[in-house]
Amino acid sequence: MTEIxxxxxxxxxxxxxxxxxEPAPRGRGAAAGLSVDRVVDAAVALADAEGLGAVSMRRLATDLDVGAMTLYTYVPAKAELLDLMVDSALGEFAALYTPGTGGWRARLEAVARASWALYERHPWLLLVAASGRPPLGPGVLTKYELGLQAVDGTGLDEVAMDAVFTLVEGFVAGTARGVVDQVAAEEATGITETEWWEATAPILDRVFDPERFPTVTRVGPVAGEAQQAAYDPRRAFEFGLARLLDGIAVLVDGAA
Amino acid sequence: MTEIxxxxxxxxxxxxxxxxxEPAPRGRGAAAGLSVDRVVDAAVALADAEGLGAVSMRRLATDLDVGAMTLYTYVPAKAELLDLMVDSALGEFAALYTPGTGGWRARLEAVARASWALYERHPWLLLVAASGRPPLGPGVLTKYELGLQAVDGTGLDEVAMDAVFTLVEGFVAGTARGVVDQVAAEEATGITETEWWEATAPILDRVFDPERFPTVTRVGPVAGEAQQAAYDPRRAFEFGLARLLDGIAVLVDGAA
DNA sequence: AGGGCTAGTCGTACAGTGTACGACAAGAAA
DNA sequence: TTTCTTGTCGTACACTGTACGACTAGCCCT
Structure with a gap:
């Protein structure tokens, strides 16, 4: 599921x-201690523990010992709550990122690995469609700031700096999404990736025509065997990151 | 929304x-002409016309002049229907892709552009979580075959060929996803990307501390102004593709 | 021709979603 | 004490995928 x-x-x-x-609440009833922060924190905790699918307004309200509609006092709708959750989680990026003393390449690699770690902590981030209109709160901007700092001083102009950060960020998100989807599939089916591949590969062998797919016939089994699955996101991350940084190096240094 | x-x-x-x-149906009632293909074609047409969100079993059944539960005769569940839709749509890749006479780089670029065109025709493809366990049907394999052919003869081993194709494919999908999210946001809010940015930028200007985000202060407005939005997927596609191919060139040719 | 069976159709029901509406009550202000 | 504001939250609506079981149209066999 992806939410807007x-x-x-x-x-x-x-x-x-x-x-x-933050209106400094005055007259109210039972749920005195509630605030935007408490709602957002509870939502993040719930998403971390049970996945984004568990975050329904009713369930969240139950966790907070409150009626479902009470949440709407603090948050205009679920979409805004998701914005707040995203910004809050992305705020942790700073704690995961240590720029080190290397050049731009080491910094950019550290950004990518910190991002990866962030998505491991909060996999539901990848299920929120934030691409188009990101929630421009303190968390998002902190991450953006640190990402831009990594490519600062490289001689790239502002537009290129933004483009490079966006490219790396998009790569990490896309690859991490592979992990999320695999975990989701395992939970939904009760079958591990390896088991699925072992069940699929032999049937597939018999079903398809080697003359129609000659290159797949040659490459597919080797690749499948190497990763014990149709797709290994962690491998894809290491491989892709190296290629990506090489490509950026061509732009920055004029060569790899 | 993303479906599993x-x-x-x-x-x-x-x-x-x-x-x-395809059981060559024998005894049945009113909906004589139905078949797996007809169901899948109708589902694809519906998703193309009104988005993946419109594809509910009840709605699809209505389009086919049939009761909702009748669909379950042809398809075990909605998840399998989505698999079939994906494989069917990906089968169009071959018609969009012309390898040309250039080297691997031209071929790989053509693969990326054909993929992009495919996602423009069927944006809902990006909302189906196919990463982990792709539906290994004729459509998916056709696309995989052509993608692998593009990097064949480069001296890369089988595992690397697979990794390169996967990397390019993931990049295109991730970037195209940006377009989908923007269109979805425009439809949901009735506000265009440019309008949203024009409403957001000035407020943002006042709200955040330039000393806390110095690099964003310098880069953000320039980048935002250049693309009239927080993010321009088409620009990101062109920029990222060039970097990616440069990076792959380092692996293949030993230099850019 | 008649009986039995198979297999396709589909109405109903269930547990869930986000949230609009309006009733209620508790505290502050008069 | 009365009035007003503001937070709480029960109910309802339209929607989702699909399990279950009733119904029936057509085929095969006698």
Whole structure:
């Protein structure tokens, strides 16, 4: 499942993200201790523990000992809640990233690995469609800032700096998504990736025509055997990151 | 929204994908003309026209003038239907791809552009989580075959050939996903990307601390201005593809 | 021709979703 | 004490995938 964010009035969303209003609540009933932060923290904890699918308004309200509709006092809709969750989780990036003392390449690699670690901690981040209109809160901007710093001083202009960071970030997200999908598939079916591949490969062998797919016939089994699956995201991450950095090096240094 | 595929018994899925059984129906009632192909074609048409969100079993059944439960005669569950849709749509790849007469780089670029075109025709493909356990039907294998042929004869071993194709494919999918998310956001909010950016940028300007985000302060506005949005997927595609091919060239040719 | 069986059709029901609406009550202000 | 504001939350609506079981149309066999 993927959920949409970026609905709703931009001004409203931004003031929520930066906690501009936080109305210092006055008259209210039982659920005295509630606040935007408490709601968001509970939502993040729930998503971490049981996946994004478990984050329904009713369930979240139950976790907070509150009626479902009470949440709407603190958050205009679920889409905005997701924005807040994303920004909150991305705020952890700074703690996972240590730039080190190397050049831009070492820094950019560290950015990619920190991102990867972030997605391992909060896999549900990859199921929220944040591409188009990211929630421009403190967490998102912190990550963006550190990513840009990694490619600063390389002689690239501003537009290229942004493009390089976006490229690396997109690569990491896409590859990490592979892990999420595999875990989801394992949980949904009760069959591990290796078991699935072992069940699939022999049937597939008999079903398809080697003359129609000669290159697949040659390459597929070797690759499948090497990763014991149709796809190994961790391998793909290491391989892709090296290629990507080589390609960026051509742009930055004029050669690899 | 993202839907899960790869549920269900692999053997059953494969025989559906390759249409191994197609039981030559005997005794039945009103909906005589139905078949797996007709169901899948209708589902693809519906997803093309109104998005993956419109593809519910009830709606699809209505389009086919049939009761909702009738679909389960032809397809074990919605997950398998999605597998069939994906494989069917990916089968169009061959028609979009012309390898040309250049070297591996030109071929690989053509693969990437054909993939991009495929995702433009069937954006819902990007909302189906196919990463982990792809539906290994004729469509998927056709695309895989052509992709591998593009990097054949480069001296790369089988595992590397697979890794290169996967890397390019993942890049295209990730970037195309940006387009899908933007279109979805526009439809959900009624606000275009440019309008959203114009509403967001000035508020953001006032809300955040330039000393805390110095690099963002310098880069963000320039990049934002250049693309009239927080993110321009088409630009990202051209930029990223060039970097990626440069990086692969380092592996293949030993230099760019 | 008649009986039995198989296999395709599909109405109903269930547990779940986000959230609009309106009733209620608790505290602050008059 | 009365009035007003503001947070709480029960109910309802339209929607999802699909399990279950009733119904029936057509084929095969006698």
């Amino acid at each position: 964010t970026g609905t709703g009035d931009p001004a409203r969303s931004l003031s929520l993200l930066w906690r501009l209003v | 595929t790869g549920t269900g018994d692999p053997a059953r899925s494969l025989s559906l994908l390759w249409r191994l059984v």
